[in-house]
Amino acid sequence: MVIKKIITSVLAGVTALSLAACGAPRFTVNDAGEKVFNLKLGHNMAEDHTVHIVLSEFVESVREKSHGTINITIFPNGTLGSETDMIAQIQGQALDMAKVSASTLGNFSKLYNAYAVPYVFNDKEHYFGVMDSDIAKEVYESTEADGFRGLTWLDSGARSFYTVKRPIRKPEDLRGLKIRTMDSKMAIDMMKALGGSATVMGYSDIYTGLQQGVIDGAENNVTAMRDHGEVAHYYSYDEHTRIPDIIVMSEKIWDEMSDEQRAVMTECAREASQEYIGKWAEFENKVVDKAKNEFGVEFVTDVDKAAFQEACKPIYDALKTEQPEVYNIVEKIQNFKVQK
The missing domain is CATH 3.40.190.170 (Bacterial extracellular solute-binding protein, family 7)
Structure with missing residues (x-):
C-alpha cells in the first residue's frame, strides 16, 4: 500500500512537471498591453459529475467576461493526483487552481478545521450565509503565505x-x-x-x-x-x-492579475457557488x-x-x-x- 502511494505521488508529480514544461506559459501580453493568462485547474471528479459541469460553466464565464484574457483548462478524474498532490503542484507553480475539500486544507491552515467542527452550523441556511460572508474570506486568505488562496466554495452537503x-x-x-x-x-x-x-x-x-x-x-x-x-x-x-469544497488558486497568479481580472474571477466564482447549490440539491435527490x-x-x-x-x-x-x-x-x- 505504501509503495502504491509513493508510485501514485511520483506519477502525479511527473505529470505536473510535464504539464508545466509542455503547456502554454502562465501569461502572455496582447497588443493592447493586457496580460493573457492560460491556467490549469485540477479536480478529482469524473466529467459527468456536477463539480465538473459547474466548473466548465465557470471556465466559460471567466473567458467571456475577461474578453479572452483568462483561459482555463480543466484536468478532471484525479489526473494530477490527490488533493494534497494538487496543492503541492500549485505551491511549485506547476498548477494554478484546484478543487479540494476544506478538510484537506486544514493541513495547511488550521482555520479550515473550523468547518469540520460538529454542529458548528445551525442549518443549511446558516451554512450558506457563513460561506458567503467575510468569515469565509478570512479563512480563504489564511493560506496566502503558503502560496495559494481560497477563491470560492462548493456545497458538499451535510x-x-x-x-x-x-x-x-x-x-x-x-x-x-x-x-x-x-x-x-x-x-x-x-x-x-x-x-x-x-x-x-x-x-x-x-x-x-x-x-x-x-x-x-x-x-x-x-x-x-x-x-x-x-x-x-x-x-x-x-x-x-x-464541510465545503473549496476552489483554490495560486497566490502568485492572483498577484499577477489586474484589478479587473480579479474582479472577473471573484464574480464568476460567486456565481458558480450559487449555481452549484441548486445542482447539488438535484444530485442528492436523484441519489436518494x-x-x-x-x-x-x-x-x-x-x-x-x-x-x-x-x-x-x-x-x-x-x-x-x-x-x-x-x-x-x-x-x-x-x-x-x-x-x-
Missing part, C-alpha cells in the same frame, strides 16, 4: 451516519460500532465523543469494508449512497458536519430516489440531533484551550446571523 444493521437515532446507537471516518483528528474526536469506534480507511475501501463486516457503517453526505446503498441499509440524518427504490435504503429522519450536539460539547471545550485561533472562527460562525 454528513450523516449510514449503517448496515441498525439506524442511528441517538448517540447511544453508535456504541460498539466501527464507523469509517476520514483521516482527520476532528472526525476521530467526534466518534470518540459519540461513543463509536473510528476506523480510518480510504473511500474506495468502504464498500468492501461494509460488505465483509470490517466496519459497521460510515459517515458522509447522502450521495455516498450511490456507491454504498447496496450494502448499507440505513441512512440517518444526524447532519453532524457540513435510486437508493430508496433500487437498493431499499431506509432514510431515517427522526434523529435526536440535540442529543448529538450535547455529546459533542467536549470537542468545543478542548478546541477553546488547544486551538484558540480555530475556536475564534467557530465563535464567529456561531454568532453569525442570517439576513432574512
